[in-house]
Amino acid sequence: MKKTSKGGTVGRRERRAFSAEFKAEAVRLVSERRAEGMTLAQVGRELDVRPEQLCAWTLAESGGREDGVARAGETIEPDVRRLRRENATLRQEQAFAKKVAVSFAKESR
Numbered sequence: 001m002k003k004t005s006k007g008g009t010v011g012r013r014e015r016r017a018f019s020a021e022f023k024a025e026a027v028r029l030v031s032e033r034r035a036e037g038m039t040l041a042q043v044g045r046e047l048d049v050r051p052e053q054l055c056a057w058t059l060a061e062s063g064g065r066e067d068g069v070a071r072a073g074e075t076i077e078p079d080v081r082r083l084r085r086e087n088a089t090l091r092q093e094q095a096f097a098k099k100v101a102v103s104f105a106k107e108s109r
Contacts, residue, residue, distance in 0.1 A: 018049075023057045023061075024061070026043075026047055026049065026054060026057060027054075027057050027058050027061045029043060029046075029047070030043050030054050030057075030058055031058075033046075035082070035086075039051075040054050040055060
């Protein structure tokens with residue numbers, strides 16, 4: 001490895017160990033941020049973790065189910081609640097957009 005003028009090294013980082021709590025929180029954060037439209041790379045930069053590592057932790061947590069579909073016997077209630085909240089938000093946004101369109105149409109007359 002090369003030495004920098006400040007005495008540090010350039011190149012490969014030391015291997016880091018992550019606690020189970022950190023991994024679980026990272027997986028939760030990945031699912032939250034992905035629902036908001038962020039990429040794994042963006043979440044990885046936020047946590048200072050490689051996207052490949054986040055993907056591996058996510059797959060391990062979900063039992064290898066990449067699509068996130070619940071298996072027989074698993075509950076889907078959290079997904080249903082999240083989708084209902086998202087649906088309500090989208091309906092509110094749509095109603096607001098309709099009102100704005102009507103007001104613009106009145107102004108253009």
